[in-house]
Each structure stands twice: as C-alpha cells, then as structure tokens.
Amino acid sequence: MIKLAVIGGVAAGxxxxxxxxxxxxxxxxxxxxxxEYISYGGCGLPYFIGGRIKxxxxxxxxxxxxxxxxxIEVRTCHSVRKINISARSLLVENLNDGGFYDEPYDRLxxxxxxxxxxxxxxxxxxYGVFTLRTIPDSxxxxxxxxxxxxxxxxIVGAGYIGLEMAENLLSHDCEVTVIQSMQQILPGxxxxxxxxxxxxxxxxxxxxMTGTKVTGFEGRQRIEAVLAGAIRxxxxxxxxxxxxxxxxxxxxAAGIELGIKKAIKVDERCATSVDGIxxxxxxxxxxxxxxxxxxxxxxxxxxxxxxRVAGENAAGGSASIRGVxxxxxxxxMDMEVSRTGLSENECRQAGIExxxxxxxxRTAAAYCPVSGAIWLKIIADRKSSRxxxxxxxxxxxxxxxxxxxxxxxxxxxxxxxxxxxxLAYSPPFSPVWDPxxxxxxxxx
Amino acid sequence: MIKLAVIGGVAAGxxxxxxxxxxxxxxxxxxxxxxEYISYGGCGLPYFIGGRIKxxxxxxxxxxxxxxxxxIEVRTCHSVRKINISARSLLVENLNDGGFYDEPYDRLxxxxxxxxxxxxxxxxxxYGVFTLRTIPDSxxxxxxxxxxxxxxxxIVGAGYIGLEMAENLLSHDCEVTVIQSMQQILPGxxxxxxxxxxxxxxxxxxxxMTGTKVTGFEGRQRIEAVLAGAIRxxxxxxxxxxxxxxxxxxxxAAGIELGIKKAIKVDERCATSVDGIxxxxxxxxxxxxxxxxxxxxxxxxxxxxxxRVAGENAAGGSASIRGVxxxxxxxxMDMEVSRTGLSENECRQAGIExxxxxxxxRTAAAYCPVSGAIWLKIIADRKSSRxxxxxxxxxxxxxxxxxxxxxxxxxxxxxxxxxxxxLAYSPPFSPVWDPxxxxxxxxx
Numbered sequence: 001m002i003k004l005a006v007i008g009g010v011a012a013g014x015x016x017x018x019x020x021x022x023x024x025x026x027x028x029x030x031x032x033x034x035x036e037y038i039s040y041g042g043c044g045l046p047y048f049i050g051g052r053i054k055x056x057x058x059x060x061x062x063x064x065x066x067x068x069x070x071x072i073e074v075r076t077c078h079s080v081r082k083i084n085i086s087a088r089s090l091l092v093e094n095l096n097d098g099g100f101y102d103e104p105y106d107r108l109x110x111x112x113x114x115x116x117x118x119x120x121x122x123x124x125x126x127y128g129v130f131t132l133r134t135i136p137d138s139x140x141x142x143x144x145x146x147x148x149x150x151x152x153x154x155i156v157g158a159g160y161i162g163l164e165m166a167e168n169l170l171s172h173d174c175e176v177t178v179i180q181s182m183q184q185i186l187p188g189x190x191x192x193x194x195x196x197x198x199x200x201x202x203x204x205x206x207x208x209m210t211g212t213k214v215t216g217f218e219g220r221q222r223i224e225a226v227l228a229g230a231i232r233x234x235x236x237x238x239x240x241x242x243x244x245x246x247x248x249x250x251x252x253a254a255g256i257e258l259g260i261k262k263a264i265k266v267d268e269r270c271a272t273s274v275d276g277i278x279x280x281x282x283x284x285x286x287x288x289x290x291x292x293x294x295x296x297x298x299x300x301x302x303x304x305x306x307x308r309v310a311g312e313n314a315a316g317g318s319a320s321i322r323g324v325x326x327x328x329x330x331x332x333m334d335m336e337v338s339r340t341g342l343s344e345n346e347c348r349q350a351g352i353e354x355x356x357x358x359x360x361x362r363t364a365a366a367y368c369p370v371s372g373a374i375w376l377k378i379i380a381d382r383k384s385s386r387x388x389x390x391x392x393x394x395x396x397x398x399x400x401x402x403x404x405x406x407x408x409x410x411x412x413x414x415x416x417x418x419x420x421x422x423l424a425y426s427p428p429f430s431p432v433w434d435p436x437x438x439x440x441x442x443x444x
Numbered sequence: 445m446i447k448l449a450v451i452g453g454v455a456a457g458x459x460x461x462x463x464x465x466x467x468x469x470x471x472x473x474x475x476x477x478x479x480e481y482i483s484y485g486g487c488g489l490p491y492f493i494g495g496r497i498k499x500x501x502x503x504x505x506x507x508x509x510x511x512x513x514x515x516i517e518v519r520t521c522h523s524v525r526k527i528n529i530s531a532r533s534l535l536v537e538n539l540n541d542g543g544f545y546d547e548p549y550d551r552l553x554x555x556x557x558x559x560x561x562x563x564x565x566x567x568x569x570x571y572g573v574f575t576l577r578t579i580p581d582s583x584x585x586x587x588x589x590x591x592x593x594x595x596x597x598x599i600v601g602a603g604y605i606g607l608e609m610a611e612n613l614l615s616h617d618c619e620v621t622v623i624q625s626m627q628q629i630l631p632g633x634x635x636x637x638x639x640x641x642x643x644x645x646x647x648x649x650x651x652x653m654t655g656t657k658v659t660g661f662e663g664r665q666r667i668e669a670v671l672a673g674a675i676r677x678x679x680x681x682x683x684x685x686x687x688x689x690x691x692x693x694x695x696x697a698a699g700i701e702l703g704i705k706k707a708i709k710v711d712e713r714c715a716t717s718v719d720g721i722x723x724x725x726x727x728x729x730x731x732x733x734x735x736x737x738x739x740x741x742x743x744x745x746x747x748x749x750x751x752r753v754a755g756e757n758a759a760g761g762s763a764s765i766r767g768v769x770x771x772x773x774x775x776x777m778d779m780e781v782s783r784t785g786l787s788e789n790e791c792r793q794a795g796i797e798x799x800x801x802x803x804x805x806r807t808a809a810a811y812c813p814v815s816g817a818i819w820l821k822i823i824a825d826r827k828s829s830r831x832x833x834x835x836x837x838x839x840x841x842x843x844x845x846x847x848x849x850x851x852x853x854x855x856x857x858x859x860x861x862x863x864x865x866x867l868a869y870s871p872p873f874s875p876v877w878d879p880x881x882x883x884x885x886x887x888x
Contacts, residue, residue, distance in 0.1 A: 006882070021499065041809055041811060041871060043809070043870055044812070044871045047812070112665060133466065165732045186674070231706075252663055282717045289866070299869070300876050302866075304876050322864070327868045327869075329873050331870065331872045331873070340868070365488060365504055367485060367502040368491070369496060373765070386786045399873060400845065400868060401847065402868050403845065404848045405848070406848070406852050406866055407848045409851075410865040411861050411862070413851070413855045417854065420765065421854040422733070422745065422784065423847045424771045424772040424843065424846050424853070425744060425745045425773065428491075429773050429843060430776070432455070432485075434847070436847070
C-alpha cells in the first residue's frame with residue numbers, strides 16, 4: 001500500500017489529507033501534528049480572544065475522530081524532527097512520551113505552517129509578551145487577561161492581526177497603543193488609504209505610533225513597558241504581531257530548496273525540489289498571478305488552495321494553482337479594509353509603470369442611514385490599461401467590493417472594458433454610480 | 445444659440461441635462477417636468493414611507509435652483525402634450541396656470557419615465573389603492589397611513605418594489621399579504637431561489653399568495669378588500685406594484701418608433717428613429733449585453749447611464765452604452781436578493797443552452813456570529829462555458845457578491861478562468877472558500 005505522510009494539521013495539511021483521500025481511497029494517510037489541535041480557523045483567534053466567538057471548539061472544523069472516519073490517521077503531539085530523503089522516512093518525536101521513532105513514507109506533503117516573527121528586541125520572552133498563531137497562544141492570552149486584567153496594551157505591528165487584536169483588546173477595556181516600524185499602518189496598502197484607517201483608529205481612542213521600532217520590553221515578574229529607543233510605553237500586556245516566518249528548517253536541513261523569504265520553494269503543482277515531496281500553505285512559496293514570480297503570502301485561502309493541490313498531486317492526480325493575487329480583507333472595528341493585486345509600492349518593486357486613481361464615495365445612497373464613507377483605489381498598468389491592483393477602506397459594505405476587482409484582475413480586464421458596467425444598485429447597497437464605477441471613470 | 449429641450453427631470457432627464465452642460469457650456473438647456481419634484485431617488489420611496497428616510501428633501505439630489513446655477517432652466521409643472529417633429533417644437537401646458545405655449549428646440553432628449561402598470565381589475569381607482577412611482581405618490585400613502593392607521597395591507601405584485609413595500613408597511617404595524625399572478629415571487633429570479641425568499645417572508649409573518657390574479661377591489665368610501673376571483677382578501681390599504689410601463693405615448697403620436705414593451709426604440713447611442721431626438725431611461729429600450737437585443741429594463745442605474753449618453757450625444761459629443769445585464773439587488777427585511785445576466789427562463793426564451801448550479805453556503809465563517817445562509821446560482825452557456833447569469837439570495841453580506849459575477853459576465857469569462865480565483869477571506873466576511881468559488885467548483 002502506498003503511504004502518504006502529511007506534516008501539519010491545520011489548513012493546508014488537512015486540505016491535503018482530505019483531498020488525497022477523495023482522489024485515492026486506498027492511500028494510507030498519516031498526518032503528524034506537533035500541536036494538540038488540528039484543523040482550526042486561525043483567522044478567528046482574535047475574535048475568540050475578544051469574546052465574539054464563545055468556545056475554541058467552534059473554531060475547529062474537523063476533529064481527529066472525524067478524520068479517522070475518513071481513514072486518515074492524525075497523530076497530534078507528534079513532532080517531525082528530521083526528513084530522511086534517501087530513506088524516505090521521518091524521524092518523529094512523540095511529545096506525549098518523549099519517544100522517537102521512524103515513520104516511513106512513499107510520498108510526503110509538508111504543511112508545517114509559519115510562526116510569528118519575533119522582532120529583534122530585548123526581553124521579548126518576558127511574561128505578558130504574546131504572539132498569536134495557535135489555539136494555545138489564544139488560551140494563554142485569555143488566561144492572562146483574566147488573571148491580571150491588564151489596562152494598557154501595546155501591539156507591535158499594524159497589519160491585520162495587529163489591528164484585529166487592537167480591537168479585541170479594546171473590548172477587554174484595555175487602553176491600546178499600536179507600534180509600527182514602517183511609516184504607515186497596514187503594510188499591504190498604499191499610504192493614502194492606510195492613513196484613513198489610522199485616522200479612524202485614532203478617533204476611536206487607539207494610539208498609533210508609526211515609524212517606531214520596538215527595541216525591548218521591560219518588567220520584573222511580567223511586562224511593565226515596551227521600549228522604542230528612548231520612548232517608554234507603559235504596558236501590562238504586549239502582542240507581537242509583526243508578521244510571520246515559514247517553518248522551513250526541517251525541509252532545508254533535508255536539502256529541500258528554499259525560495260523567497262526562506263519559504264519552501266514549490267511550483268504551481270506544489271512540488272518541491274525533491275521528487276515525491278510537496279509543500280503547501282504558510283511554509284511554502286506560492287506563484288503570483290500578476291508577476292509570474294514566486295511570492296510568500298501566508299493566508300488561509302492560499303493554504304487551503306495549495307493544500308488541495310498538493311493532496312491531489314500526492315495522491316496521483318494532476319492539479320495546479322494558477323497564481324494568487326494577495327487578496328485580503330479585514331474588519332477593524334467599524335471599518336473594512338481590503339486589497340488585491342499589486343500595491344503601488346509592489347508595482348515599483350516589480351518595475352511596472354502604473355496609473356492609479358483613488359476616489360471617495362459612499363457605501364449606500366447618501367440618504368440611507370446605513371450610508372458610510374468608502375475610499376477605493378484602482379491601479380492599472382500604464383501600457384496595457386489592465387487592472388493590476390485595487391484597495392478599499394471604508395465602512396460596512398465596503399470590503400467585499402474588492403472581489404469584483406479581483407475577478408477583473410484574474411481575467412486580465414482593462415479599465416475600458418469595465419467602464420459603465422452593470423453593477424447592482426439599490427439605496428441600501430450603493431449609490432446609483434457604484435464606487436467601483438466612479439473609480440473606473442477616472443481613467444477616461 | 446443651439447437649444448436643447450429635455451422632457452423629464454428625474455434620473456435620465458437630469459443626467460442628460462447635466463452631461464450636456466458639461467460637454468457644451470454654450471448650449472441653451474431647458475428641462476420640462478410634469479411634476480413638482482425633480483431629481484429624486486425614486487428607489488428610496490419605500491424607505492421614506494417606512495420612516496427610515498426622514499424627509500422627502502433627503503431624496504432630492506439636485507434642486508431647480510442648483511440646476512439654474514449650471515445654467516439649466518428647469519420648468520416644473522410643465523407638461524409636454526405634443527412633439528411637433530417637422531416644426532421642431534413642443535406643445536407645452538403650464539400646469540400652474542393652464543396656459544399652453546410652443547417651445548422650440550434644436551435637439552430633444554425624451555426622458556419622461558414610466559408609470560405603474562394598473563392590472564386589469566375592477567375598481568382599481570378606489571381610495572386606499574395606491575401606486576408608488578413619485579414623491580406625491582409616497583406622500584399620499586403616508587397621509588393615508590396616518591389618517592386611517594390601516595391594519596391589513598395587500599400588495600399586488602411580488603417584485604422588488606412590492607416586497608420592499610411589504611417590509612415597510614410591516615413597520616407601520618400592518619398585517620401584510622402579497623398577491624402575485626405568477627407561480628413564484630421575484631419574477632427576475634429562478635423559482636429555486638425565489639422560494640427561499642418566499643419561505644423567509646412567510647416565516648416573518650407576511651402572507652404570500654402566488655398564482656393568484658387580482659380581479660378587483662371592493663369598498664364603499666375606501667378599500668375594504670382585494671378580490672382574486674372567489675377569494676376575498678380583507679384590506680384597508682392596497683399597493684399596486686405589478687411592474688411599470690413606459691410613458692411613450694407622446695413619442696408614438698409624433699411618429700417616433702417604439703420597440704419592445706412599447707418603449708421608445710433607441711440604439712446604443714440613445715438615438716431614436718428621428719434625427720435630433722434621443723431618449724433615455726424608463727421610457728426607452730436599452731441594449732442587452734448578452735443577447736445583443738433591445739430590452740426594456742426600467743432601473744435607476746440604466747436611466748442614469750442612458751441619460752449621460754443621450755446628454756453627451758445631444759450636446760454634440762459621442763457616447764454609447766455597450767449594453768446592460770439587468771443587474772439588480774434588493775434588501776427585503778434581513779434578506780438580500782440580487783441577480784445579473786440571464787435567468788434560466790430568459791435563457792430558454794433566447795434559445796440558449798445552459799448549465800446551472802445552485803449552492804448553499806454561509807456569508808461568513810460558520811463560527812462567526814454574523815454568519816448567515818446564502819444561496820448562490822451561476823448559469824453558464826453550455827457551449828462556451830461563459831458565465832451568462834447569476835442569482836443570490838441570503839442574509840447580510842450576500843447581495844453585493846453579485847458584482848463579481850456581473851464583472852465576469854461583462855468581460856465574457858468562462859467558469860474555468862475563474863475557478864479557484866483569489867477572493868477576499870476573513871472570518872466576518874466569508875468562509876475560506878467563498879460561496880462564489882464553491883459554485884464555480886460545481887462546473888468541474
């Protein structure tokens with residue numbers, strides 16, 4: 001019998017295992033998971049901490065028992081320490097008893113995810129300084145919140161997770177300050193839109209310090225302040241949300257090629273440099289649809305898509321991923337923020353000449369009580385007029401408008417093709433000229 | 445000086461006048477409006493009646509004075525009775541004093557809108573039986589609601605306006621029954637989605653009678669019942685919302701060609717059969733992007749687009765409309781309903797072979813409190829695999845997803861091109877596989 005081993009049991013790993021099972025009912029599938037939980041919605045963790053999601057069980061899509069029902073053996077608390085490529089086996093530590101054993105495989109999917117980046121700051125191991133990637137991380141934060149009722153929170157990093165945590169700590173009655181090393185919040189957005197969100201956050205009472213590098217953490221038993229050079233920011237809880245880095249060390253040690261950002265280099269079929277080994281999700285690169293280059297974009301959507309592709313190919317099928325756009329969305333208090341394709345900054349890095357227009361409009365007819373401000377940017381390639389990027393910030397009903405522009409980018413539409421197109425209008429949903437149409441009109 | 449006359453002062457007429465002014469600052473522009481109000485958001489009227497929009501002034505986008513500021517003369521309460529094509533003049537009745545006069549023109553835009561269809565039923569003129577097209581219509585209904593506090597309302601017609609009125613009369617503590625002659629509600633949708641909305645309305649306590657033709661209205665001073673053959677439905681208010689018909693009589697009398705549904709036939713430049721005369725909005729036909737045929741789709745979006753095109757061309761510019769998709773959206777209590785392109789029924793009428801898939805999913809990650817049901821249908825041409833229609837019914841966050849599919853249809857995408865595309869995900873906005881992706885997956 002052919003043996004498929006999967007390292008990792010969250011989005012990519014579980015998608016790979018489940019897909020492989022559907023493609024080949026006879027495959028022997030073993031999933032090795034370092035942690036205790038599998039198949040959880042990592043993106044929901046900030047809301048679990050904020051109390052809007054009531055139980056950790058709600059976050060879990062599939063249990064070990066359910067996987068067993070599909071003849072997929074999941075071993076939690078089993079840490080893969082080494083991949084022995086020539087022997088086609090894994091050195092596994094059973095964390096329950098500390099024992100080591102060799103697990104042979106015929107085919108391997110590596111989906112061991114990413115971990116939070118720890119900024120090079122002193123004392124980042126101080127009690128009260130947290131990262132947030134896993135259910136245990138969130139339980140540790142909740143426990144700390146209940147024990148110490150912190151009143152001053154500092155978030156290091158102003159990406160989506162950082163700002164979602166800002167909101168959810170506010171709901172725990174914390175005074176919240178966000179510290180960001182870049183000159184703007186929301187690194188994936190252009191500054192003109194990011195500043196709208198920053199102004200909103202500041203109006204909501206969240207302190208925002210940009211262009212500020214955290215240098216250390218101070219405290220005796222537990223955290224008392226976050227330091228940024230000469231600045232001392234009192235804090236009785238801190239969250240490190242300064243991005244992630246791929247768990248690619250065991251792959252690298254085995255001689256598997258790494259790519260951009262030290263992620264495991266894979267092709268559009270999720271194949272690594274080693275025959276019979278695929279990688280997927282936050283530990284792997286992913287092709288970008290617009291640049292045609294490898295990118296590293298650690299997102300649940302990408303992990304699920306790559307997991308499926310890796311699982312199908314590992315089971316003997318044939319699947320590939322055309323490329324992604326880095327489409328993201330986040331709810332930040334009453335604001336919605338989304339983006340797709342390339343930002344202006346990414347265009348410059350890729351040497352692409354672009355034209356962009358940003359408009360301000362309303363989410364609904366101005367006379368509707370639900371109507372709120374929306375800022376919407378469209379970026380087009382200067383030569384081809386193709387849409388290559390879009391960004392949105394605004395109130396309820398803003399964010400998901402990005403999908404129409406992601407669709408347009410996917411098929412290579414020009415701004416001209418879409419001008420005056422027939423988008424849905426009714427007073428609670430849009431002005432009669434939808435913000436997307438107003439933005440397209442600027443390219444005339 | 446060249447004289448442009450515009451008949452009609454709501455969406456199409458005002459867009460035409462404003463656009464003509466921008467194109468040619470020297471044009472003499474006169475807008476003749478039968479009613480007292482101009483430039484109002486007709487789609488907001490149900491919400492004005494329901495009290496969510498507080499004043500009629502809020503519905504008015506531009507006033508006569510504001511138009512005068514752009515050197516556009518608007519004459520309200522001026523009814524055009526005749527178009528004299530050979531003399532290039534209009535016979536106008538000034539409703540303020542009953543006087544008649546001739547208004548010469550060099551170029552003419554007809555944008556006199558549509559009126560509510562009156563079903564062939566007895567006593568439809570009874571007091572308490574209303575239609576809803578204009579601000580005075582809405583004021584009459586509000587006046588009646590305040591005077592008589594009706595408790596039993598019957599809506600004749602289960603399109604968007606009918607269902608929006610059902611909701612807004614419910615908020616006036618009416619017991620509401622909707623009577624629809626077709627076998628389903630929401631004539632623009634396919635039955636499988638329409639039934640989901642019907643079940644929801646019934647669960648909310650709204651009576652729905654489909655396949656039922658209203659034959660008359662009964663009452664002494666004012667309405668007491670709506671009759672449908674042998675069925676007698678007690679009512680102390682009734683709203684006729686059984687569609688609209690174009691105000692095309694004066695055009696027809698002048699010899700201007702009519703087209704489908706007796707609307708004024710126009711080409712993609714909004715030109716009528718008579719040189720120097722354009723028509724736009726609810727009185728005119730509009731090209732359909734998918735069938736390439738004339739259609740009659742009376743919507744604010746179409747009126748605004750055609751108004752702009754007619755105004756630009758009447759001012760000597762060159763503009764055209766590529767065609768519309770019949771994209772619509774409506775909020776019906778907590779449900780959102782939208783559609784674009786062709787329905788299955790319209791495919792059959794056009795002789796187009798199609799494949800369709802309807803899926804049920806969630807608007808957000810299942811563990812999010814905001815997550816609700818969504819039903820989403822995609823219709824593709826059987827031969828080309830191009831997407832030619834889509835329909836959505838579901839809870840908050842459902843409806844505007846239609847725009848991504850309208851975008852896809854506009855550029856002629858196939859289902860394959862969009863499969864696994866990169867749509868925005870975050871728990872409050874979508875499951876990790878967006879409902880659109882799940883529906884596309886069915887075409888594999």
